[in-house]
Amino acid sequence: xxxxxxxxxxxxxxxxxxxxxxxEPANVDQARSAQKSLVRVSSTTxxxxxxxxxxxGSTSGGRGAGFVIDGNRIMTNAHVVxxxxxxxxxxxxxxxxYTARVEHVAHDCDLAVLRLEDESFFEGMEALEFGGIPExxxxxxxxxxxxxxxxxxxxxxxxSRIDFQPYSHSGIDSHLTIQIDAAIxxxxxxxxxxQDGKVVGVAFQGFRGDVAQNTGxxxxxxxxxRFLTDIKSGEYNRYVELAISTFNLTNPAMRTALGxxxxxxxxxxxxxxxxxxxxxxxxSGDVLMAIDGLPIFSxxxxxxxxxRIEMPEVVERKFVGDKVTFDILRDGERKQxxxxxxxxxxxxxxxxxxxxxxxxxxxGGLVFQPVSSNFLAANRVNDLRLQYLFQQFVTxxxxxxxxxxxxxxxxxxxxxxxxxxxxxxxxxxxxxxxxIRTLEDLAAAFEKDTEYHVIRTxxxxxxxxxxxxxxxxxxxxxxxxxxxxxxxxxxx
Amino acid sequence: xxxxxxxxxxxxxxxxxxxISAETEAVFDATDSIVRVNVSTQAYxxxxxxxxxxxxxxxxxxxxxxxxxVLVSAELVANHTYVELEHPTTTARTPxxxxxxxxxxxxxxxxxxxxxxxxxFTPLSLAEGVKVxxxxxxxxxxxxxxxxxxxxxxxxxxxxxxxxxxxxxxxxSLTSALQGRDGSFTIPLxxxxxxxxxxxxxxxxxxxxxxxxxxxxxxxxENFDAGNYSGFPRVGITxxxxxxxxxxxxxxxxxxxGGVYVADVIKNGAGYKAGIQKGDxxxxxxxxxxxxxxxxxxxxxxxxxxxNLSSMRGKVGEALDFxxxxxxxxxxxxxxxxxxxxxxxxxxxxxxxxxxxxxxxGGLVFQELSRQYLREWGGSxxxxxxxxxVYYDRFQNSLFPDMDRKIVFLSGVxxxxxxxxxxxxxxxxxxxxxxxxxxxxxxxRAALDKDGIEFHEIRFEDDPKIIFLSAEEAxxxxxxxxxxxxxxxxxxx
Numbered sequence: 001x002x003x004x005x006x007x008x009x010x011x012x013x014x015x016x017x018x019x020x021x022x023x024e025p026a027n028v029d030q031a032r033s034a035q036k037s038l039v040r041v042s043s044t045t046x047x048x049x050x051x052x053x054x055x056x057g058s059t060s061g062g063r064g065a066g067f068v069i070d071g072n073r074i075m076t077n078a079h080v081v082x083x084x085x086x087x088x089x090x091x092x093x094x095x096x097x098y099t100a101r102v103e104h105v106a107h108d109c110d111l112a113v114l115r116l117e118d119e120s121f122f123e124g125m126e127a128l129e130f131g132g133i134p135e136x137x138x139x140x141x142x143x144x145x146x147x148x149x150x151x152x153x154x155x156x157x158x159x160s161r162i163d164f165q166p167y168s169h170s171g172i173d174s175h176l177t178i179q180i181d182a183a184i185x186x187x188x189x190x191x192x193x194x195q196d197g198k199v200v201g202v203a204f205q206g207f208r209g210d211v212a213q214n215t216g217x218x219x220x221x222x223x224x225x226r227f228l229t230d231i232k233s234g235e236y237n238r239y240v241e242l243a244i245s246t247f248n249l250t251n252p253a254m255r256t257a258l259g260x261x262x263x264x265x266x267x268x269x270x271x272x273x274x275x276x277x278x279x280x281x282x283x284s285g286d287v288l289m290a291i292d293g294l295p296i297f298s299x300x301x302x303x304x305x306x307x308r309i310e311m312p313e314v315v316e317r318k319f320v321g322d323k324v325t326f327d328i329l330r331d332g333e334r335k336q337x338x339x340x341x342x343x344x345x346x347x348x349x350x351x352x353x354x355x356x357x358x359x360x361x362x363x364g365g366l367v368f369q370p371v372s373s374n375f376l377a378a379n380r381v382n383d384l385r386l387q388y389l390f391q392q393f394v395t396x397x398x399x400x401x402x403x404x405x406x407x408x409x410x411x412x413x414x415x416x417x418x419x420x421x422x423x424x425x426x427x428x429x430x431x432x433x434x435x436i437r438t439l440e441d442l443a444a445a446f447e448k449d450t451e452y453h454v455i456r457t458x459x460x461x462x463x464x465x466x467x468x469x470x471x472x473x474x475x476x477x478x479x480x481x482x483x484x485x486x487x488x489x490x491x492x
Numbered sequence: 493x494x495x496x497x498x499x500x501x502x503x504x505x506x507x508x509x510x511x512i513s514a515e516t517e518a519v520f521d522a523t524d525s526i527v528r529v530n531v532s533t534q535a536y537x538x539x540x541x542x543x544x545x546x547x548x549x550x551x552x553x554x555x556x557x558x559x560x561x562v563l564v565s566a567e568l569v570a571n572h573t574y575v576e577l578e579h580p581t582t583t584a585r586t587p588x589x590x591x592x593x594x595x596x597x598x599x600x601x602x603x604x605x606x607x608x609x610x611x612x613f614t615p616l617s618l619a620e621g622v623k624v625x626x627x628x629x630x631x632x633x634x635x636x637x638x639x640x641x642x643x644x645x646x647x648x649x650x651x652x653x654x655x656x657x658x659x660x661x662x663x664x665s666l667t668s669a670l671q672g673r674d675g676s677f678t679i680p681l682x683x684x685x686x687x688x689x690x691x692x693x694x695x696x697x698x699x700x701x702x703x704x705x706x707x708x709x710x711x712x713x714e715n716f717d718a719g720n721y722s723g724f725p726r727v728g729i730t731x732x733x734x735x736x737x738x739x740x741x742x743x744x745x746x747x748x749x750g751g752v753y754v755a756d757v758i759k760n761g762a763g764y765k766a767g768i769q770k771g772d773x774x775x776x777x778x779x780x781x782x783x784x785x786x787x788x789x790x791x792x793x794x795x796x797x798x799x800n801l802s803s804m805r806g807k808v809g810e811a812l813d814f815x816x817x818x819x820x821x822x823x824x825x826x827x828x829x830x831x832x833x834x835x836x837x838x839x840x841x842x843x844x845x846x847x848x849x850x851x852x853x854g855g856l857v858f859q860e861l862s863r864q865y866l867r868e869w870g871g872s873x874x875x876x877x878x879x880x881x882v883y884y885d886r887f888q889n890s891l892f893p894d895m896d897r898k899i900v901f902l903s904g905v906x907x908x909x910x911x912x913x914x915x916x917x918x919x920x921x922x923x924x925x926x927x928x929x930x931x932x933x934x935x936x937r938a939a940l941d942k943d944g945i946e947f948h949e950i951r952f953e954d955d956p957k958i959i960f961l962s963a964e965e966a967x968x969x970x971x972x973x974x975x976x977x978x979x980x981x982x983x984x985x
Contacts, residue, residue, distance in 0.1 A: 247956030250913030257947035257960030270955035284957045384874070388883040395955070419736030452742050460756030460890055462732035465742040 030197050031154060034143040036126040037068045038152055039091050041076050043084040050378035053358035053369060054484050065144035065191030070127045074114040076190030077204050078105045079169045081112050082354035092152055104231040107354050108239050110169040110204050111227045130221050131198030134159045142182045142203050144191030157182025164310045168205050170351040175223050176313055184216025193218045226317055237320045241344025243276020244269050249298045258287055259332045264298045265289060273346060274400050281339040290327035346399045356492040359439050363446050364471040365412040365478045370404040370439050379409060383425040385459060404438045412482050416474040423464050426457035443488055523639050525616045526631055528578035528675055529554040529564050529602060535571045538865040541848035542979050551675030553633060555687050556613045565678040565692050566593040566600040570844045577604050581637035592716050595844055596657030596723050598704060599712045619686040619706045623792060624648060629682045630691055632673045644668035644701060651797040658841040659724055660799055664703040670694050711804060722808040725829035728761020729754050729768060734784045744820055750783040751775045759893040766827040773817040777801045838888040838895055839863060849933050851983040853940060854910030854966030860933055861899035878919040897931035906977055910961060910969040924951040933985055
């Protein structure tokens with residue numbers, strides 16, 4: 001996948017562009033307007049190292065594409081500018097490099113909007129307009145700066161498939177996606193995919209050539225427009241989540257037992273996650289018959305704008321604070337319920353995080369960090385309990401008791417902690433008889449004036465005991481010995 | 493398992509060395525104390541619990557003991573369908589039966605059906621005073637029946653987990669340039685023509701070897717002779733080292749003495765019943781002082797974990813005195829030893845010689861969780877099997893402290909007319925069926941057999957939380973399972 005464009009720079013993908021691309025006059029116009037809008041985005045990134053959370057991280061670079069949209073803005077993929085420390089933008093036929101900054105970034109749908117310091121860049125440039133969802137098998141053209149040369153590249157293909165796909169940038173989000181068979185390669189990321197002179201998608205990910213061929217993916221207009229609408233408020237408020245699990249009702253006995261007719265309508269609610277949008281509105285075992293008046297088929301689809309599409313797409317187009325209404329069947333009774341939508345905060349730790357500093361607390365040479373997708377990617381953890389609790393963090397509602405799972409991630413060897421190696425990768429449950437729900441709780445607990453700090457971890461181990469005076473004596477020694485600029489970072 | 497692979501693979505590559513046979517003949521004439529044990533085994537298939545897997549054969553060398561018994565490892569006879577003894581030189585054979593197999597201690601006794609078969613043999617007696625540094629001998633047999641002996645240097649003795657159960661017992665580590673020979677699944681370890689142990693593992697690369705010590709064998713035999721065999725006892729506590737000076741001060745231990753901290757006490761275990769509590773510090777057991785790491789000094793083997801005292805110092809039903817420190821006060825509690833029968837586990841560590849329990853209805857396959865089931869995922873089952881089920885197995889003592897239940901789960905779905913749309917379900921833990929709590933498969937049977945049920949209401953811990961099954965349709969599906977899927981039975985309880 002393209003999520004890390006940087007990694008793909010070393011891989012040669014020998015895919016040639018389609019011949020006779022400029023044969024049709026219509027495409028000539030389209031290519032000209034694309035040329036007047038397309039930009040190359042080069043970013044220098046610095047990604048933190050979650051195994052050494054106090055380090056600023058090592059730098060690397062990546063290159064992608066972008067295009068001008070209304071309001072002197074540039075649209076690109078979030079993964080092109082994630083963790084960027086410096087972003088340079090250039091355009092066809094202009095040797096100058098322009099400095100850009102990220103105005104809004106949506107890691108949950110891999111989109112970003114950039115602003116330029118020097119708006120003279122936009123002179124002679126044209127903002128592209130957005131079209132709709134292209135028809136299956138209709139032809140589209142992808143513009144960008146993929147590997148294989150320096151100048152703008154055009155590839156052409158047809159729309160192969162329209163459905164929900166995971167977005168690899170965050171790792172946990174799925175949205176509407178359009179698959180095309182035009183060559184989409186590293187460097188295409190963020191570039192426009194056009195049809196009839198309008199943008200119908202933003203190229204963003206594909207498979208490596210050894211996995212599948214001729215499968216490129218673009219972010220379709222509904223997702224792009226949702227992002228542009230969301231940021232009108234001045235900040236990006238992210239996608240909303242129903243925070244439920246559902247089960248398709250194709251089994252005839254299940255349908256009859258739930259009091260349904262043989263009409264292929266309705267899906268069942270499995271779990272309703274505490275604290276989520278549907279908590280108190282939906283119940284496990286409810287049958288969802290319709291969403292905002294659209295009948296829900298027993299395979300989880302609805303018909304929206306004439307297209308058969310997964311039911312969540314209805315929710316996808318909504319914003320924080322919007323309502324969603326369900327016709328439900330509960331205990332044989334039909335009723336209507338509605339929920340106010342909010343973010344799925346309980347899923348946050350399972351998503352890849354960007355543009356954040358790792359949070360940590362060091363106490364007595366013990367490094368404590370919240371468990372997250374980034375943390376696990378950087379630290380090799382074989383601990384079954386930790387793996388299980390992270391995997392089931394939402395489904396078993398681990399987050400209710402521990403909104404953050406705080407793990408003793410590392411031990412910076414020092415006399416104060418010589419006998420504590422058995423606790424590496426243990427999860428903190430209580431400190432000084434106080435439940436630890438977040439890293440802030442932990443930092444506060446260590447502030448307590450006490451002779452001994454007593455840390456209880458999950459599992460049948462002895463308490464971890466640190467004598468406050470020993471910790472105090474070791475404090476400066478550990479920081480200087482391990483070149484640690486700060487004992488903690490609690491801000492993202 | 494590694495051991496098995498080595499002996500079957502390598503034995504094809506190596507040809508017997510004549511020089512060694514010649515030398516051994518000069519040294520020993522001991523082939524009348526060992527006998528070949530040939531075993532056909534057929535394991536159950538826990539993924540298709542109505543099936544058995546393909547039969548296999550294993551060959552080993554058994555140690556002939558007093559009273560016409562032959563000692564082998566329990567692993568050898570696991571899931572046996574046929575056992576025979578073979579005379580090393582005449583190759584005369586006789587069917588044999590397994591008298592006892594303790595899979596936790598990995599020891600088994602085999603006896604020939606023909607009581608005269610072992611008459612010409614000289615029984616091995618049990619070795620005395622084996623210690624670290626001893627030069628011992630491993631006895632193998634050449635294809636022609638002559639003895640092949642290999643030196644083995646005893647390098648250490650420690651308490652380590654045994655391959656099948658969840659008990660840690662005394663184990664010898666040795667170094668030996670053992671050669672591969674056919675029929676060496678387990679082989680005797682000898683000290684001066686007496687039995688010092690049973691070799692159960694050998695690594696050709698490192699030349700490291702593990703053997704079950706004579707002490708474990710002796711206890712096993714005594715337990716068997718006492719009748720009503722009850723395995724090796726355990727106290728049911730988890731302990732932590734008290735080396736950390738901050739921890740010692742916090743608990744109120746002076747810096748110089750020993751003692752280990754009781755981190756956890758298994759409910760209804762021997763320690764629990766005797767009144768040992770979390771937070772107690774164990775100072776001595778049966779008069780042996782416990783150091784800060786939980787070791788005592790064994791007169792024969794030196795420093796060993798205190799686990800050896802509870803498993804070897806007494807038998808089930810006998811009491812050992814534990815001297816504890818609790819809130820600064822010394823107290824002594826007699827702990828009556830007890831074993832942990834397989835039936836008492838929520839998820840048993842192994843299930844051998846018995847068919848897996850299951851219920852199939854409407855194509856839905858229900859089983860009880862066991863480590864034997866999880867092991868079907870191969871060598872790295874802890875990573876590849878369902879993480880939730882692995883977690884339940886590993887932490888069963890703390891998750892289900894009363895240990896009075898099993899974990900019934902939907903292991904898979906055979907596509908049938910009843911199970912349309914349910915085919916992707918698997919690994920779901922069952923909580924309730926038709927309003928009845930499900931704590932074992934019998935509960936499920938009873939709940940499914942309830943009268944007047946139109947739709948079975950099956951609830952799970954996991955998504956989708958609930959499914960319904962038409963009772964009538966499931967019955968019809970069940971009648972066809974024999975012809976469609978070839979199931980010999982729809983349940984085994």
